[in-house]
Amino acid sequence: MERIVATALQIVDEEGADALSMRTLAQRLGSGTATLYRHFDNRAALVAHVVDRMFGFVAFDVDEPSSTDWQEALRTGAHAMFDALARHRNAARLLVEQVPLGPNAMALRERCVAVLLDSGFPPRTAAQAYATLARYVLGFAVQANRHEGADRTEDAQAAATFRSLDPDLFPATLTVASEMPVPIEEEFSFGLELLLSGLARRREV
Template sequence: MERIVAAALRIVDEEGAEALSMRTLAQRLGSGTATLYRHFDNRAALVAHVVDRVFGAVQLNREELVAMGWQQALRTVAHTMFDALGCHRDAARLMVEQIPMGPNAMALRENCIAVLLDSGFPPRVAAHAYATLARYVLGFAIQTNGHGGTGQLDAAQMPAVFRSVDQSLFPATLAVAGSLPVPIEDEFSFGLELLLSGLVQLHDDV
């Protein structure tokens, strides 16, 4: 099983999420699809195992997270998840197909929600907080590792872009041109801090 899932993840890394199928995996392993179906009912079951293998890289236990305090715990989880997905070119796209429910993903979700509940967040807010955090990380991971790169202009391209438009129409953008483009890692950290600030307000209002 371990060898099969590892091979499936390599296909995703090398060829993209859409390339992963029972047939391509069988070819990669030099076996027949019948062999794979003895382990996985369908592609969705295979994807679930591949996704959970990625989550296995997020090694954070509850005691560690509790000791950090809830804000640092969520910050650490978000950055660790982002880094784990960053190690695999297209794995984030697999997570769009289904909610991760493997043992590694469930353990991470359980530990994060437990920290939030222990810190005084009501159950509904704790559930929404983790779901929002996970979706936030996933969205940035897709932009970073998906096809076409980050979708951002290289810094060297920015002057040429501004010369090609009527600058009088975009004075505010021109005023911040020296700070553009914002590296996607900086965008991620900045947005994460905004998310955490909002949760602080919710926590204080409880």
């Protein structure tokens, strides 16, 4: 089972989520599709295992969370999720297809929600906060580009475009042109701090 799921994730990483099928996976493994159907009822079941394998790469642990460290715990967890999912951003797109309910995903959800509950957030707010945080991380992870050479070229082109804007049409954008484009990792961290600040105010009400 471990080899099958690892190979499925490799296919998605290399060729994209649409490339994953029972036939493609069987060919990569050098076996027949009948063998795979003994482990998975359908592609959706296979996808669920691939998604959960990604969550197994999230290096996040919380010991005895308290009301004073919840922001740091969630910050650490969000960055750990982002790093893990961004390394497999083709596979991260599979999260759009289903709610992750595998053991690794459930364990991560449990730790994060426990942090919120133990810190005084009511159940509904804790549930909404985790869902919002998870979707925020996923959105950035899907967009993350780890090809640094391509990033630098695209950033340079975008920066040149911003600097060449007509000041009469885009005065505000031209004012901040030297700060754009913002690297996605900085955007992620900045937005995460806004989310945590908003949650802190919610907790104080």
